[in-house]
Amino acid sequence: MIERHHHANMQALATTFADFAASTLRSALRDSPAVTLVVPGGQTPRAYLPALSQQALPWKNIHITLSDERWVEAQADASNERLVRECLLINEARNAHLVGLKTPHLRPSDAVATVHERLTRLPAPFSLTILGLGEDGHIASLFPGVVHDPTNPYLCQAVEPPIAPSSRISLTLSALADSCHIAVVVTGAVKRQLLDQLIESPDPSIPFAQLIRLSSSPITIFETN
Numbered sequence: 609m610i611e612r613h614h615h616a617n618m619q620a621l622a623t624t625f626a627d628f629a630a631s632t633l634r635s636a637l638r639d640s641p642a643v644t645l646v647v648p649g650g651q652t653p654r655a656y657l658p659a660l661s662q663q664a665l666p667w668k669n670i671h672i673t674l675s676d677e678r679w680v681e682a683q684a685d686a687s688n689e690r691l692v693r694e695c696l697l698i699n700e701a702r703n704a705h706l707v708g709l710k711t712p713h714l715r716p717s718d719a720v721a722t723v724h725e726r727l728t729r730l731p732a733p734f735s736l737t738i739l740g741l742g743e744d745g746h747i748a749s750l751f752p753g754v755v756h757d758p759t760n761p762y763l764c765q766a767v768e769p770p771i772a773p774s775s776r777i778s779l780t781l782s783a784l785a786d787s788c789h790i791a792v793v794v795t796g797a798v799k800r801q802l803l804d805q806l807i808e809s810p811d812p813s814i815p816f817a818q819l820i821r822l823s824s825s826p827i828t829i830f831e832t833n
């Protein structure tokens with residue numbers, strides 16, 4: 609089931625999104641003592657994660673991890689972990705547990721087993737997975753052309769992106785699709801047009817279209833130009 613919500617601007621989106629995420633987490637916490645929230649990186653979350661950080665939730669029972677990570681140090685500008693520390697682990701959410709995806713391994717391919725192990729210690733299934741959408745249709749660090757292997761026993765995979773500068777580690781399509789709820793934040797005319805296309809006639813080579821096909825969980829899309 610896909611639900612789309614259009615907003616007049618980013619501020620309106622951030623408010624509705626934060627209320628939605630908080631109510632999804634609150635309701636998950638009625639059934640489990642601890643829950644997992646998956647958040648994306650990139651630039652867009654800088655505009656809406658601070659609104660979520662202001663929600664009064666039992667954050668110490670909320671475990672946060674990332675949909676994907678660039679293979680850079682956690683202090684680097686490009687680090688998704690740094691983004692989450694700066695934009696979400698603040699205000700009310702400062703005591704949430706963050707499980708990052710970066711390890712000291714030289715390459716993400718060497719780190720897959722370690723990161724998988726970290727992820728298996730999180731409350732499962734993940735209660736809410738938030739994703740961004742790239743202009744090429746990528747979600748997390750699953751780019752067009754990255755092969756989805758349903759037999760992969762790991763929750764994460766190493767990725768060499770086609771154009772982006774750093775190697776990545778990403779949750780697999782199955783790990784994302786298995787989340788109880790999926791929220792996607794889509795901003796800008798180009799991405800919204802792509803979204804229309806992918807929903808009307810899904811191109812199976814595009815990861816977002818693969819996610820729609822694979823997941824039986826509700827997908828809520830928050831959009832603005």
Ligand SMILES: O=C1O[C@H](COP(=O)(O)O)[C@@H](O)[C@H](O)[C@H]1O
Pocket residue numbers: 648649650651652653675676677678688739740741742743746747748749
């Ligand atoms: O590289 C990435 O890009 C996507 C999209 O980012 P955005 O800034 O264009 O919204 C993001 O969802 C992903 O987590 C990130 O690593």
